[in-house]
Amino acid sequence: MSTTIAAVLLLALVAYAVFGGADFGAGFWDLVAGGPEQGAEPRALIERSIGPVWEANHVWLIFVFVVTWTAFPAAYASIVLTMFVPLTLAALGIVLRGASFAFRKSVVKLRYRRVFGGAFALSSVLVPFCMGAIAGGIASGRVPAGGKAGDPVTSWLNPVSLTSGVLAIVVAAYLAAVYLVWDARRFHQFELGEYFRRRAVVSAVVAAVVAVVGLFVLNADASHVFDGLLSRALPTAILSVLCGFGALVLLMRSAARGARLLAVLAVAGIIVSWGIAQWPYFLPESLTVSAAAAPEATLVTLLVAVGLAVLIVVPGFVLLYVLDQRTLLPEEGIEDAGDRPIISGG
Template sequence: MSTAAAIVLLGGILAYALFGGADFGAGFWELMAGEGEGAERPRRVIEHSIGPVWEANHVWLIFIFVVLWTAFSEAYASIMLTLFVPLTLAALGVVLRGASFAFRKTVDTARERRLLGLAFALSSLLVPFFLGAVAGGVASGRVPAGGKAGDPVDSWLNPTSILGGVLAVAAVAYLAAVYLVWDARRLDDAEMAGYFRVRAIGAGIAVAVIGVVGVFVLRSDAPYLYDGLTSEALPLVVVSAVCGVGALALLLRDASHWARLLAVLAVAGVVAAWGVAQWPYVLPESLTFADAAAPSGTLTTLFIVIGLALVIVIPAFALLYVLDQKGLLPEEGVADIGDPSTPLRRTKESPS
């Protein structure tokens, strides 16, 4: 049962990386858009793309924490006691990001909108960095077992954590740019599709470069993870690399539909490879999933609750995304006061 719980936990991390990560990546591109009139068009595409779903995607983050503290409470205690600094900063960033995104639709001056937009964009950059740093601290074995606190500084300010944070930012930026190419096409905006296509290619190359550099970082700083990535998890690493190269090739050919699928598989492959490489440890090399697992009665109850939740949540998520892709959802919030621009038109193309 501990193995099943670990798989469920990894599934939640995958879902949050692919859905919530794309939202953070969209905020990254809003930050990179700069200022001036030329920045408004990409920002409007970004807001149109994430507006209907940005709140829903954080369900997966809650899911991850619930599974971790219920199924592997000892590991949860150690992680929280050791990595409370980046986790707190990430939580504050999530709150700041959501508040900024919501409130900038109601303010009545351009200066306030710019300030809230900057807060949204910066928090979109910092949250994935801190979460990636947490993953790096865990994967490099800097979190002790036994529900004890490790070093609150070295646990997340170390080579593997920095690598994890930078890779997380680059990966979500890449994923978001690929998604935004498709969304711009749904809006019949060829210019913005080209704008985000160039950025998707650049971000994809950046992810590849960071991945190559990361090999040397992990070999010296996280040898257990490195050994796993070059043995049991190697097929997933290869699949991820092949899908990433394929997505870049399709983007260069302006074939955004299949590029989106390959980009998703590339990012999912990286996350899955991390999980397989770390197995059987939840805290390498001190605590296995089997040793950290809750009693069988607790795990059975957890699986029942998860099953019921998925029966309710998954169809609702599917309906939300289908309605969004078909352009059948109303625009979120109200129009900016004093903004003469008209709302973006939603098309009614079939979902991908």
């Protein structure tokens, strides 16, 4: 039963990576889009693309936390006690990002838009870095078992965490760029489609380089996960690489539809490979999944609740994404002050 719940948790992490992570990647492209005039069109596309779904995508993260503390309370206690600094930073970043994204549309003066736009973009970089750093700290065995707190600094500021944090930023940016290529063409903004296609290609290459560097770092500082990648997780890792390479080829040939699917599979393969490589440990190499699990009755009840959630919630998400992709959803909110011309004065 604990294995089933762990698989559900891993799938939820995959969902958050390919949906919520891409939203943060869009924030990265907002950050580097340039000045108010130069970056106006890319930022407008980003707002139009993520506006209908960005709030819904955080449901996956909430689901991950609820399942972890219910099914694996011992591991959850250790992770929260050790990683309270990056978890707090990530929570603040999520709140600040959402508020800034909403308020930026409601202000008229340029300097206020810059403030909210900068907060939105910087938070979108901070959050994936913190999430990746937490994953790196767990993978490298810096979270002690038994509900004890590890070092609040070195647990997430270490070679593995820094590498995985950077990889999370780059992968999120890559996914966002691939999605934005498709959305730009869907809205018949073909120049913007080319703009994001070039950035998708560059970020794919950077992600590959960071991943290769990460393998050397894992070998030196997280040998259990490294050995797992080269053994039990090797098939999914190879599949991820092949999908990533295929997506890159299609992007270079301007085939956005196929590239989007392969990019999603490549990122999903990274998450799944990490989970398989770390198996059977929840906290390498001190706490296994079975030892961290709650009593059997709790796991059964949780699995029933998850099944009901799949039947009730998932169809709503599918409908939301289908309507969004078919451009059948209204613009987020109503015409507001932010839709009027920007006033550049103080």
